[in-house]
Amino acid sequence: MNVAFPIDLRSDTVTRPTPEMRAAMGTAEVDDDVLGKDPTVGKLEALGAELAGKEAALFVPSGCMANMIGVMMQAPAGSEILVAENSHIHCAEAAAYARVAQVAKWPLKVDAFGRMDPAQAAAAVRFGHGLPGGNSHHPTTSVLCLENTNNYCGGTVQTAADMRAVADAVRKRSPEIKVHLDGARLFNAAAALGVPARDLAAPADSVSFCLSKGLGAPVGSLICGTKKAITQAVALRKMLGGGMRQAGVLAACGLVALSEAHRTQLKEDHANCRRLAEGLAGLPGIAVDMSRVQTNILFFDYAGAKGDAAWLAGALREEGVWCLAMGTRVRMVTHRDVNRAQIDRALQIAATLLK
Template sequence: MVREVVRGLVEVRVAQLDVLSHHSHRVRGAPHLLLDHLVQRERTGVVPGRCRSTAIALADLEAGFPPDPEDPQFALPSLICLENTQSRCGGVVLSLDYLRQVRQFATEHNISLHLDGARLFNASVAMGVPAVEIARYADSVQFCLSKGLGAPVGSVVAGTTGFIRGVRRVRKMLGGGMRQAGVLAAAGLVALEEHPRLAEDHANARRLAEGLAGIEGISVDLAAVVTNIVFFRVTDERWTWQTFVAAAAERGLAIAELGHGRLRAVTHSGVTSADVDRAVEIVNEILRRQAALLRR
């Protein structure tokens, strides 16, 4: 488990470290059990089991194993990969109880558990526990120094000496390597030391969600806003998500669409409460302007 960590490795991108970690853990020919996000965004290419909810049910993990483990016609999974917080589910967190259950499942099946903790420290703040209490159930953990924490670039993967040795070998095999990584690490140290301000991001996300929820023509699931990500939809039929996003961009408000019309806004160190209030004003202005044009 990561509580036995003695080594870490800095790289540029989260996805890169996820791929390296998967290959370092991987038993050749064995599948991995992943969340959808790791398939859609990280492209690791080793995915027999997927999940569209906030957590992979233990029954679904069990279903990823062949009925007869001794049957050589079927590969035995060698790795479970979880994400905490979960980006495509709106930044929701996986509970410690769930992580304990998955850890026990992995141990019973003699396979490894990797944690994509790109926003691990957001989960830590939301749950009110140290990050190590979340990471301790995994054999390896990756976290981002820029997402939320505010460093200009960089991600870290941590695990045992043997695991990191494998990551380095895979990175070299794939043409990786980096000089002057200490420059990234220095910025990362500052980000880690100042991470308690993440609570401000969470408060701003809640402020944004509540502001949007008060606008007619906007739908927000307030219960799902627990960290720094807000998902919402434009329910005003006079708008498509494309025209709405374009109108927002014209007014300096950047909003992303993550499939099926779900719009995403993320708060971070560069977003103040005043910025949030202005964003709500812009959305309100867009919808009110369209309504006024139709009344003419």
């Protein structure tokens, strides 16, 4: 079998625009989107809002910016947001919430699947000076941030009921609290659970999702919420430097990325990830927690006679299998540019290396 190299499992962000995307870019109707006039961006935002079950959506350059705007449009400066201790917002967004949003973050423990405990989340809600039960030592909790799928747990999925339980517990303490869902991989969660994305977004006031991960677009994310919130989001995007002019060429790719075919493809990526995990689990030195292999992200521990996780990632790379070492773990992510034959070849290569 002719297997294309490299087999790039570093991330689902490495996909190349498809021929259909490149063609769509070539014919996209465009105008100045900072003036709110680009028709292709308008179409993308309407489709994104519909799929997320929200009133409106805004096209932004990245997942980080979508989250940042999602929080800033709902969290006043000086307030506090509740975040999962291993969330992308807490761990991997360059301290933006302190530096730019000027909010405090209160990290909450999560279980192996990225789920918060509703009682713990409710107990973390705080009220500032002047509010009933308030205290001049404390900021006021403004936003609860959830993440689905959870990247650092290994692409694990939460059901709408899991998320609603936390959201309800927190809102019971304060109905003023808004819920933001970092759904960078929301459509992976939806594909894994076999439910519409909008059902997963329903417990949240706002949801962000990336077009440029498993869905395959080269650039872009959407932040979705109420019409009022998205009106504020437009100003925040401008302030953050994310206003884009003839962005219709990118939105055209986003429309392809959101098509049913691309959303359905995610299921194949999940099957490939499982096949990869099952194959690797039998090799010496590799430990895989199969219960966490739920979507397209595989983390496994490696400590073998030949070296550590960094050694394994380096050795695989020399053989044309690209992945990332993260501490004691190796991360491999499946996506639409890696097919089953490549997965099987990657397994053969790993088996030969670890023999």
